[in-house]
Amino acid sequence: MNGHDDGAASIGQALHELVADLYPLCRSITGDGLRQTLRRIARHIPLTIEEVPTGTPVLDWTVPNEWTIRDAWVADASGGRVIDFQRSNLHVMSYSAPVRATMTLAELRPHLFTLPEQPDRIPYRTSYYREAWGFCLTHRQLQALPEGTYDVCIDATLAPGTLSYGECYLPGATPAEVLLSTHACHPSLGNDNLSGVAVATRLAAHLAALPRRRYSYRVLFVPGTIGAITWLARNEHRLHHVTHGLVLACLGDRGRITYKKSRRGTAEIDAVVAHVLAASGDAHDVVDFRPYGYDERQFCSPGFDLPVGCLTRTPPGRFPEYHTSADDLDFVRPESLADSFEKLCAVLTTLERNAVYVNRSPRGEPQLGRRGLYRSIGGDDAAAEELALLWVLNLSDGHHSLLAIAERAGYPFETIWRAATRLQEHGLLAPARPS
Ligand code: ZN
Numbered sequence: 001m002n003g004h005d006d007g008a009a010s011i012g013q014a015l016h017e018l019v020a021d022l023y024p025l026c027r028s029i030t031g032d033g034l035r036q037t038l039r040r041i042a043r044h045i046p047l048t049i050e051e052v053p054t055g056t057p058v059l060d061w062t063v064p065n066e067w068t069i070r071d072a073w074v075a076d077a078s079g080g081r082v083i084d085f086q087r088s089n090l091h092v093m094s095y096s097a098p099v100r101a102t103m104t105l106a107e108l109r110p111h112l113f114t115l116p117e118q119p120d121r122i123p124y125r126t127s128y129y130r131e132a133w134g135f136c137l138t139h140r141q142l143q144a145l146p147e148g149t150y151d152v153c154i155d156a157t158l159a160p161g162t163l164s165y166g167e168c169y170l171p172g173a174t175p176a177e178v179l180l181s182t183h184a185c186h187p188s189l190g191n192d193n194l195s196g197v198a199v200a201t202r203l204a205a206h207l208a209a210l211p212r213r214r215y216s217y218r219v220l221f222v223p224g225t226i227g228a229i230t231w232l233a234r235n236e237h238r239l240h241h242v243t244h245g246l247v248l249a250c251l252g253d254r255g256r257i258t259y260k261k262s263r264r265g266t267a268e269i270d271a272v273v274a275h276v277l278a279a280s281g282d283a284h285d286v287v288d289f290r291p292y293g294y295d296e297r298q299f300c301s302p303g304f305d306l307p308v309g310c311l312t313r314t315p316p317g318r319f320p321e322y323h324t325s326a327d328d329l330d331f332v333r334p335e336s337l338a339d340s341f342e343k344l345c346a347v348l349t350t351l352e353r354n355a356v357y358v359n360r361s362p363r364g365e366p367q368l369g370r371r372g373l374y375r376s377i378g379g380d381d382a383a384a385e386e387l388a389l390l391w392v393l394n395l396s397d398g399h400h401s402l403l404a405i406a407e408r409a410g411y412p413f414e415t416i417w418r419a420a421t422r423l424q425e426h427g428l429l430a431p432a433r434p435s
Helices: 003-022 032-041 105-111 139-143 190-208 226-234 236-241 268-280 334-353 382-395 402-409 413-425
Strands: 048-053 066-075 081-084 099-104 149-159 162-170 177-183 216-222 242-248 257-260 284-287 308-312 356-359 397-401 429-431
Touching: 003 032, 003 190, 003 334, 032 048, 032 162, 032 190, 032 216, 048 226, 099 105, 105 149, 162 190, 162 226, 177 190, 177 226, 190 216, 190 242, 190 334, 216 226, 226 236, 236 242, 242 268, 242 334, 257 268, 257 334, 268 284, 268 308, 268 334, 268 402, 268 413, 308 334, 334 413, 356 382, 356 413, 382 402, 382 413, 397 402, 402 413, 413 429
Parallel strands: 177 216, 177 242, 242 308, 257 284
Antiparallel strands: 048 162, 066 081, 066 149, 099 149, 162 216, 257 308, 356 397, 356 429
């Protein structure tokens, strides 16, 4: 193993440990599980936890009641718990209204949810915006329930409280922002959504430790849909700063990376992610925007149309473990988490370095040999490095970014960026506009 692999292994392990730390908490779109999750994230990064009161109007929505779940079970006539929230928080439908009743299996049956095609897995079900109650269980558990009467209890409260979300803001040299957002509202599920939470947390820690940031960064940990809508409603006045953005989710399964472009489709973030994935040499997919998925739906709604794409490995709903108890700690792979994190670091580094320059000696080629820039480099890459100088000088007319030059020349961004750095050191290149 070389040093790079050692680093990836330890990053993967640290990411998986964070997933495992957060896994037991019973998160939902509001409530203490979400709040505790944010507090644990705040041990790693400078996080502001916002609390927005129930009833607050947010765009076309209203912040809902807060859900507090203490216990839930179905017990048979002998008092034995045949469905028990204490064994898995997936057993109670998220946002279930409180209930305390004795009923027959036939009466209980409409409130029981299973996956007949995956009979050993507990489904994940929610009822956020319609008051209801229910239990989720394996199909085998259901089939084993005898006729008879059952005691049913969901010890929960749905009452005015707050919606919590977390925000980590890291100022840079410019107020132009890179927005990173992940949903943090699912209970004991690993890939969807704790992989995104863990990778976003580590990215924020990585960015916070950088000696210099060109961009400012805002990393959001929000309950899905309502959290993004709440954040947008409270931040409309500063959305013009959002220059690039990514929604992060499902980053820990074994599948290849999938990048879903922003609604615009031609944003700089779209070009940067596509370039980084192609340069990695790893199998990947780049797909067009569509208005379902995660919170890119909100950021890319037509009234905002922010340049925000979505990075996952296997997209939501495309893996059989999705929204079931099989999306557990084993399904999330340390090596996949590390690979997702490293590719995201490459994306952010490319964003930081991509800029438009002007050739300061544009009439004829400047004499590179006199400046020690030509035939001065040894090794196999020398020819490519020299050609890169010529590409940068020729296309740096104030209109082509370094990424555009890399794409047109067919070079990795790194090579073009190195060439631009050398030309700047020799006074042959200057930023087209200050950044
Ligand atoms: Zn989900």
